Amino acid sequence: MQDTLFFGNTITQWLITLGLIVFSFVAGKIVYWIFNYCLSYLTRKTETKLDDIIIDLLEEPIVFAVTITGIYFSIDMLNLPHQIFNWPYFAIQFLIALTVAWYVVRLYEALHLEYLVPLVEKTVTFVDDQLLQMLRIGVRFFSWTAAIFVGLNNASYDIGSLAVGLIVGGVVFGITSPKTIIKTYHQIIDSIKKAREVRESKGIKIVRNITTILCLVSLMVAIVLIYNFNSYQQRREDIALSQAKQDSVNVAIHINRELIILKTVVDRTANELTNGKLNKESILDYLQHTMVQTPIIFTFGLAYHHESDDPSSELYSPSYRRDIDGLFELKHIEYDYTDSSDSRTEWYYNTIEQGTYWGEPYLGSVSKSMVTTYFAPFYRTDSSTSKNEIAGVIYASISLNDIDKLVKSLDIGEEGYSYILSEEGQFLTYPDESITSGSIFDLAEKLDDEIWRKDGQQVINNHPGQPFFRKGFDKKTEHNTWVFYEPIPSTGWTVGVYYLRLIMALPQVCGEYLSQYLFC
Template identity: 30%
Template sequence: MTASNSWGKTVVYTALILCLISFLLTIHAGYEYYSNNTDDKILEKTKVDAYNKASVVLENISSELNSTSLLTEGIAKELRSGELKNDSIIRQHILDKMKGNPNIYSIVIAYSPEYYGKLHSLHFKKNGSNILDSPILYDYTNNSEETTTWYNNAIKKKCGVWDQPYFGIADGTYLIDYSTPFYLAEFKNGSEVAGVVCASRSIEGIRTQIGSLDLGNTGYGFIFSEEGLIVSYPVQYYLLRNIHKLAKEDTELNLISENISKNMTGRVVENDRTGQSSWVFYKNILSTDWILGTALPQEEILLNKDIEQDRSIIQVMLLTFAFLFFLSLLFVSIFSYDDRSLWLLALVFSSLCILGMGIIWHFTLNESSIEVDENDNIVVFDMVDIETVMLKSDTNPKAFRIPTGVFIQSIEFSTSNDITMTGYVWQNISGLSAEKASPRFSFPESKESTVEKAYVDEDKNIVGWRFTTILRQQFDYSRYPFDEENIWIKFWNNTSEESVLIPDFDSYDSLAPEKLLGLENSLVLEGWKPQKTFFSYRINSYNTNFGVKDFKHKNLPELYFNVAIKRDLKSPFVSDLLPIIVVVILLFVVLLITTREEEKNQFGFKSSGVLTYCASLFFVLIVSHASLRAKIPTNCMIYLEYFYLILYLAILAVSLNSIVFASHINIPFIDTKDNLYMKVLYWPIIAGFLLMITLLNFY
């Protein structure tokens, strides 16, 4: 066997092994992607996770409700057994029970009028840290009053019952009652009901547990009764109101109530007004007629997984490309092993690398502009989202909400980090005189701003202000020319009373971010394209109270209006990418004329000529590079700068190659076949480095 045949078989076997390995890895990566990273799989995993979390909360709620019913039933049994013989013993016993149960707001023991011959009751209720003892003064046996349902329902059903929740005016909180009848041996031989024991507990504890569910930034939980009474919901104004009536006013509630009426669970509901969709499912709470539901924001869930999906796709792509290259190597090593086969392999490898770069660029250009970024943007689309944010940031639910709208008429980049904006801001000034009203907002991040009153709508208590502001913001240009930025206006509340700024959603025709709410249709933004606009909150904290004693400066939800923009590629392609493409092609042409063969030396190859050409190309790159740095002033390396660095090295390599090739130094790698290997490797090396840099910069 000759050395050449042995070497050829080694290449064939090696290519075959690499081909099989890359094929198996591609199949495995593809299977892993379709098993774990498709949208359906991600949603299914999230649903199961949310379902498990909801089950834990459900068990806790059921346990707390069960403890209330057991407490009430226990008192009824103690009355029947004779352990609680008189009012004095009962009073001490109930006081001990209430001290050990912080969620119990009141306990009532109401006797039947037939037992004492008159109304007689013991009523214990909390007043702050104290427990007051005061009998009920109204006729609790009157079944025509709603306030007596706790007594009459238990008498009628002769068993323990949960009553509909209500707002306790005296307690200033939402309550729910569990009442059960009790029997006494001395009253008609214990055969008839002698009275009712009723315990009231707070719903706020249940709402807090629902709010603790980890369902993303704007996912939320809720509780409804079978009749449609809202027991727990992020919007406190809706509590104890009927969902079916509110559904006529609230699109989100309408979608949820439709699902309940159709007994559907685990279905995606789409809100046409906001352009968002949620996954809603329900579970029944044992021992009550309540339904616990959860709503998962589908877009938010998928956005959080987009990068992982793209990485998995790119992994499959790279393994597929590796398989195709090794397959080409296998065919070449079997059927042809000459100079043309080397050029073919170089073409295949370079083409795959360039295709890979194109795919990565495609992913980058199609990335969504709404995401939870390093600034912890929490995007909101309706009042449910807002109240969910407020609940998670421990904002006082009674704080006054100030609806605030914004309309941007112009945006201009005065420098790479300074933006001039003009437009209108309007606010609801309920309780104030429109003529004397001043803005309840300010732009804390502006270098300079002017705000002047523009219009007044006294019927709706709306005052609009025209503003001009210069904002300085730090943008990330590291992905230029495939960068996208988020321009924002941060609003601070100027009022002294406890209040929060909220978006005035009712003032917009559509809340879908793609509809560019609050943005002038004919907006001119040179070099950029608006993609989406949206309101968001960021939970900020400050290390000072700004001299205001009661100012909340930790976990403070602050309102932002965002304009997501992407760079228009036309200008960067002509001014930056096109010169690079031309130079890299010309440099290859310079390399091609490096030859010692007279019949090919039509251009009169000399190393001095090559150096001259390379110097000219280097000068072109330097000018283009300097122009880029002047246009995009930043402290970090820009993605496109790596292209220049690679070309600088390529120019140096081609120059050194021409010098060595023209000299009498014997280097087989350069001298073999008239500098063939350097020419063949030019594009694979350039394309391979560019692909690697693209991967490192984007993923």
């Protein structure tokens, strides 16, 4: 029963989390007691009132912060679904901003009541009283407005996070600070009564003018803040988009470079066989030496044609293959690859008829990953006619799992992943190995996602290969995405680089933190 999962977590995990949440409230009460009795007792011995005021007015916000932080770390212990994990993180960011505003407002209230009000009471002008009241309203308004904007920025405009923050904050605030709620209620009632008295006073015109000016200034400031915030978000997203585009190009270039290395080795070997620089006596040492020098090659071999087209002559087809320990294993083709009636000889006759080409990837029996092979013909000169005739086929294969490891070593950050598609839309590499055996159309059907199907169709129709980009919504993570598709010129394949738009547009620290959970 203890190992049974409920919403992705065991009963033990739920009980521990609930226990820690209760402890967070207890810790908040302990902090409140320390402020209320210990620190207050120490400040009573001082001559100034300021330290008493600060301790008294800051104790509740600090208790609130301690409790909220405890709740966050308690929830963080759960294995939450991807679609709701970012809510607690963004909620705490939003509530921290509100807590700072709470500190500022309460500190001003202390200064207002203990220093500014007595100072103004010494004057006899009506304007001083009203200006002080406007100052009080202005400080409250700008403090809370700034806190909301900062909180929204930290929450990356996530409405769910804002709702969770307000709900959780309201519950904790109500539990930890019931006196503040009652006091605020009475202040609102007193403000309404004072407003009625002001309407009956002779200074109504002055108050109205000052209020109008403050409202207009506040509106202008709010408009500027909203515009600057949106501009900043757009600039940050544009920078992230440009960086993601460059990363996808780098991935395609890197893959193409590795495949060109293999292609160059095979083409050079075919030329040396044709020119007579290599022969049957030296070919084994050459194959083994080349594989040592080129670690990316998984299998390297060749298949000689019959001597002078004599079907009775012995075939020779040596090849070296890396085993699971990285050692070389000498193999020979065990069937007659020159028999055109055998379906297994398709690779041989395709090379003879069309020249160099990349074969269709297949699942390797040793590597247990997708393997692709590059083939090239080599020739010999007929002494009687002085013409070149087919002498055989040389080939080298590469494990796409090795390509995938190379791509993962590139610095595309924790925000995304890459995969490779064949010309027919078959997955050659993918982070989830269970998907590698299928195509992009199989994935589209599995996720019931038309966007993946359109991507696959565009990959198939994209000849010659051209890069393309699309924005979409991932049904698996329930987030907006950026996907870049870059062609690999040497093979005709396409590399896709996938990013979560939410994480890419966040500040670096937040993005790295969230990506650990969204891509785990």
